[in-house]
Amino acid sequence: MRAFISPKSIIRTFFVVLMALATASCGFHLRGNYMLPDDIAKLSLTSFDQYGQLHRQVKSQFQLHGIEPVAPSSRVPNLHLISESTGERTLSLYQNARAAEYELTYTVRYRIVVPEKGSQTYTTRVNRTFLDNPLTALAKSVERDMIEQEMREQAAKQIMRQLARLTAIFNQMEEQELEALLEQNTDNDERVSTELGLDVKADSAAADPAARQDNQAESAQ
Structure with missing residues (x-):
């Protein structure tokens, strides 16, 4: 029996091949769920607490997205975790005026340095709601710890998304510097x-x- 190939299948195949060629030509490689530039194929990681949970979360994201962690050096890009903090604000109250629901905010500041291109400092925030039940104090503590761990994981993913935008950011910086130089000349x-x-x-x-x-x-x- 002769196989039949529809025009729609040919167009779909051609489109996939075209996108693959375009991705390869612009210096990006698919790593995990993000398109990360070749400049950060090797990346050093430093932080305010190299044994902390945030440091481990970001390092696990490196492994997930195919980034090779290397020792800090002036010749390789660096991701430096500057600080982390957790804050809360009351969203609702019980009838006895005790807080019933909180909004937790987890904040991370970090710096990305790429040799010969520059550095940028960023702040990422993750928000979660938390119910405060006075009758289950132990369970409440465990639940809060779990929520904070999930927030760290989400923050690490947001850092990876920012890394995926590095090429566009530094290209824009170079264009601005070139325009300023041309105006000065x-x-x-x-x-x-x-x-x-x-x-x-x-x-x-x-x-x-x-x-x-x-x-x-x-x-x-």
């Missing part, structure tokens, strides 16, 4: 042209007595 060229024009006019007036008299008459007026 344009201003310098205009200033030099103006100075040269004044010098030429002054030389012409000095060489031509009639022009010098005209200039003196204009100055007297």
Whole structure:
């Protein structure tokens, strides 16, 4: 029996091949769920607490997305976890005015440094709600610990998403620096042209007595 290939199947195959070629040509590789630039195929990780849970969460994300952790060096990109903090605010109250529901906010500050391109500092936040039941104090403590652990995992994933946007961010920085340099050069060229024009006019007036008299008459007026 002769196999039948539909035009729709051919178009779908062509589209997949085209996307794969485009991805390979722009310097990205699929690692895990994100498209990470080649600049961070090897990445050093430093933090305020290298034995803390956040450090371990980010390092596990490295393994998940195919990033090779290396020792810190001036020649390799670095991800530095600056700080973490947890805050809360009351969302609702019981009838006895005791807090019934909280909103927990987990905040992480970190810095990304790429050699010869620059550095950027970011802040990521994760919010969760938490019910405070006074009748189950032990269970409440365990539940809160679990929520905070989930927030750390979510923060680590957000850091990976930020890493995936590194190329676009640094390209934009380079374009802004180039535009500023071009504007500065344009201003310098205009200033030099103006100075040269004044010098030429002054030389012409000095060489031509009639022009010098005209200039003196204009100055007297």
